[in-house]
Amino acid sequence: MEPLRSTELCPDETQLVSRSRRLSAPPDPRTALSMADAPRTLWAAPxxxxxxxxxxxxxxxxxxxxxxxxxxxxxxxxxxxGxxxxxxxxxxxxxxxxxxFHDxxxxxxxxxxxPGARFVLPETQLTYAEDxxxxxxHGVGRDVEAVESALEAxxxxxxxxxxxxxxxxxPGIERRERTTSKDRWRxxxxxxxxxxxxxxxxxxVLAQALQTALSRPVSxxxxxxxxxxxxxDCYRFLIEPDDGGAGFFGATPERLVGRRGRTVETGALAGTTGRGDTPLEDEWLAEELRSDAKNVHEHELVADAIRDQLQPYAASVRTGERGVRRLATVQHLETPITAELAADEHVLSLVEALHPTPAVGGLPPDxxxxxxxxxEPFERGWYAAPVGWFDAAGNGSFAVAIRSAVAHGEAATLFAGVGIVADSDPDREWDEVQLKYRPILDELE
Incomplete structure (x- = not known):
């Protein structure tokens, strides 16, 4: 593998040193994460x-x-x-x-x-790849011998x-507290x-937060x-602060943007219904979602805005066929969008251009x-904001941090939101928020 620029550097000029080796009997990701030192990181994506x-x-x-x-x-x-x-x-x-989420x-x-932004180069990482x-x-300000010795250890x-x-x-939930009452929501x-x-x-897009007290610290x-x-098939992530005293985690279905070379992949994910108890009911709900004027309108607003946000960077933008994305507890309308960049652009430039999409913010954005x-009577923090990774070439992959929570000790705060348009019904939107809590709530209670 070629170095970032050149290995023919004097030791005092080399800032970053990185060494890798394949493991013959690696631990599974759960075990590796349990063995990891703070701050821990997990990224798992389709x-x-x-x-x-x-x-x-x-x-x-x-x-x-x-x-x-x-x-x-x-x-x-x-x-x-390096x-x-x-x-x-x-x-x-x-x-x-x-x-x-907010500036x-x-x-x-x-x-x-x-903070407003935080990225970590892990000291030690396990990469579960096809090969x-x-x-x-990785070492910054360390000599090659020290990094190679750390690799062997x-x-x-x-x-x-x-x-x-x-x-x-x-862990079980002993108590829960809503930040938004039903009357205030209406x-x-x-x-x-x-x-x-x-x-x-x-x-x-209006969101709610659900504060929970757990029976024991969450693993x-x-x-x-x-x-x-x-x-x-979702983007699963864990991000911890320096002391490891908390963890922001989730399993989000929504990609914000991926960039490899000049190829960009993104998409619109907006419009929601539940899952059926039988295959017949499930399909009926999906068909109702496809033809529901409110959900289709909300989805088209998101798709149109993403195409408009990409246009200044793109030589071409292609839109795939709108379909239904089925998850364990909900179904969403989804439209894949790809683009070819007109020039080299860092993935963070695209992240900045696309955040927040109308799927988590709204229109007009300001x-x-x-x-x-x-x-909203609470701080969104990193909820519904970009999480992901990027490399030295400006390639990277980012998701929108929905279906997420921040945990600290025996407490966890969950977040969920819905898109409000002209024909929204407050009670139906309330029910949709409760449905979107389920992915994380099911793993806590």
């Missing part, structure tokens, strides 16, 4: 390698409305020189992390340790590690509809393993975000 990260060789943080550019520039500096030897492409250095983000309460499982050690620790036990069951949705009918908005490796069984700020 058609991608699964990565478990341990510790931090380097951390990039930024705040404010300039945070996308600040992260990109800091990463460019980190990756500018001595990298990786046995497979997916084991090369990547930064994992994400962003807060003005308050990292307090459950979001302590989660085997690779152990990688990590190999002794991980290779042949056995799974100590099957995943534990859910008032908020009605006020949003009034703004839409007055022409101030076309759509806005995130166990929760994520169960989510993998139930939602194998007025929708102001409405969300005025209406």
């Amino acid at each position: 058609d991608e390698a699964t990565v478990v990260g341990s510790g931090a060789a380097e951390t990039i943080r930024a705040d404010g409305n300039d945070r996308f550019r600040a992260v990109r520039e800091a990463a460019n500096e980190l990756f500018a020189t 001595d990298v030897h990786a046995g497979t492409l997916s084991a090369r250095p990547r930064l994992f992390g994400g962003f807060a 003005e983000h308050d990292p307090a309460g459950p979001w302590r340790g989660f 085997g499982t690779w152990l990688t050690v 990590a190999a002794d620790r991980f290779d042949g590690a056995t799974t100590p036990r099957p995943p534990a069951g859910p 008032e908020s949705v009605t006020a949003a509809i009034d703004r839409i009918e007055a022409g101030e908005l076309r759509k806005v 995130l490796p166990d929760v994520l393993t169960r989510l993998a069984d139930t939602y194998p 007025k929708a975000l102001a409405t969300i700020r005025d209406t």
Whole structure:
């Protein structure tokens, strides 16, 4: 594998050193995550390698409305020189992390340790790729011998590690508290509809938060393993602050953007119904979703906006056929969208251009975000924001962090939202929020 720039550098000029080796008897991802040091990282996505990260060789943080550019520039500096030897492409250095939903983000309460943007280069990572499982050690400001020695020590620790036990069951919920009452919800949705009918908005996504007290501390490796069984085609993630005192995790069906070379993949995911108790009822619900005017309108707003947001960067944009995406508890309307870039663009430029999509924000974006700020009685934090990874070439993969929660000790806060358009019904939208809590709630109660 070629180095980032050149291995013919004086030791004091080399900032990043990376070494990898294939493991003959690797632990499964749950065991690897249980063995990992804080801050722990997990990224598992459809058609991608699964990565478990341990510790931090380097951390990039930024705040404010300039945070996308600040992260990109800091990463460019980190990756500018390096001595990298990786046995497979997916084991090369990547930064994992994400962003807060709002530019003005308050990292307090459950979001302590989660700034406006934060990305980690894991000190040690396991990459579960098609050509085997690779152990990688990254060092910044460390000499080659120290990194190679750390790789051998990590190999002794991980290779042949056995799974100590099957995943534990859910911790159980002793108490739950809604941040939004049903009466306040009706008032908020009605006020949003009034703004839409007055022409101030076309759509806005309103969310709720559910605070839970657990019977015992949650085991995130166990929760994520169960989510993998139930939602194998979703983007599963774990991001921890430096001290590992909390964990933001989820299993989201919504891709924000993936970039490899000049090929970009994204899509619209909006419009929701439940699952049926029988195959016949399931298909009936799917057909009703396909023809429901409210859901189709909401979906088309999202698809049109994503195409418009990509247009300044693209030589061409192609839209696939709209279909129904079936998950364990819900069904969504989904339209795949691909583009070819007119020039090389860093994936973070595309992330900034697309966030927030109307599927989690609204239209027009500025007025929708102001409405969300005025209406929601809690801090969204990183909920519904971009989470993912990128590399030295500007390639990367990001998802929208829905179907998610932030856990700390014996407490977890869950988030869910719905799109409000002119013909929304407050009670039906309330029921949809409760349905969207289920993926995480089922793993806790």
